[in-house]
Amino acid sequence: MQYPETEAVASRFEAIDESASTNAALRVLSSDTEAWPHLSVLLTDNQTAGRGRLDRSWVSPAGSALAISVLLRELPSSPEAMGWIPLIAGVAMAQAVSAQLPGHDVGVKWPNDVLVDGRKISGILAESTGGAVVVGAGVNTAMTEKQLPVPTATSFAVLGESADADLLVAAYVGRLGDLVASLVTWGDAVRSGVHAAVSARCASLGREVDVSLPDGTVLHGTALRLESDGRLCVRSDGIEHLIAAGDVVHARLK
Known part of the structure; x- marks a missing residue:
């Protein structure tokens, strides 16, 4: 071709x-x-x-x-x-x-x-x-x-x-x-x-997500926004977590 x-x-x-x-x-x-x-x-x-x-x-x-x-x-x-x-x-x-x-x-x-x-x-x-x-x-x-x-x-x-x-x-x-x-x-x-x-274009924002962390735990929450450095802000149980690219295995859309 x-x-x-x-x-x-x-x-x-x-x-x-x-x-x-x-x-x-x-x-x-x-x-x-x-x-x-x-x-x-x-x-x-x-x-x-x-x-x-x-x-x-x-x-x-x-x-x-x-x-x-x-x-x-x-x-x-x-x-x-x-x-x-x-x-x-x-x-x-x-x-x-x-x-x-x-x-x-x-x-x-x-x-x-x-x-x-x-x-x-x-x-x-x-x-x-x-x-x-x-x-x-x-x-x-x-x-x-x-x-x-x-x-x-x-x-x-x-x-x-x-x-x-x-x-x-x-x-x-x-x-x-x-x-x-x-x-x-x-x-x-x-x-x-x-x-x-x-x-x-980010389909994750505003959605419930499951984020697999390096220690084997899974963070469940709502993806709120992208930080100035591209990290994903996820609110879980009232706490905002900033997820770096190297820490995320997947963010599964619900």
Whole structure:
């Protein structure tokens, strides 16, 4: 398949037949700073050993999903602003998916799973490499109901739609680049508009959630808001808890 729209947005674009992990491959390639500049993209529809958050494996039948990795070199200087990168990617993917699924409810389950009508269609993993960040995203495109990894997942095919992969990736990369650029320019999520953009797409806010904590306990409460650094504020038994990205296994919508 050709990707002319994506090639017009990305600084460099490579589609490969197969990859164990596009994130791992792009991390290696990123050592060549001239050949792989900011907003370079590596893509495959046959990823054989992908990883999700918390080292979960992510494997799908060949041709059933896209694995997209984007290299970010132009990054905000503050650690607080850097924490928004995964959330920005979730919003960018949600907007790209929504453009091809009119009439469906598309949102982001904090911090960065993209849901369609409450079921996961995409997951994102951001990884630092040297002075850069590689943002990996998996999108279920042609996956059938039987091929879905869990009952709470979905795909374009299950929804009765055929994804335009080129337009999907181009929209995602373009929006990701724009949001990162705004964050770099303004230096913080509020002034850049990133906080508002992520909050507007966050399907967790205002809902009852279960948050699995590192000590094995589960916090049940209501997701109230996003803090200035992207942490999720959850009120449980009258107490507000601030949940950092590294502490959350999942936030299950009720």
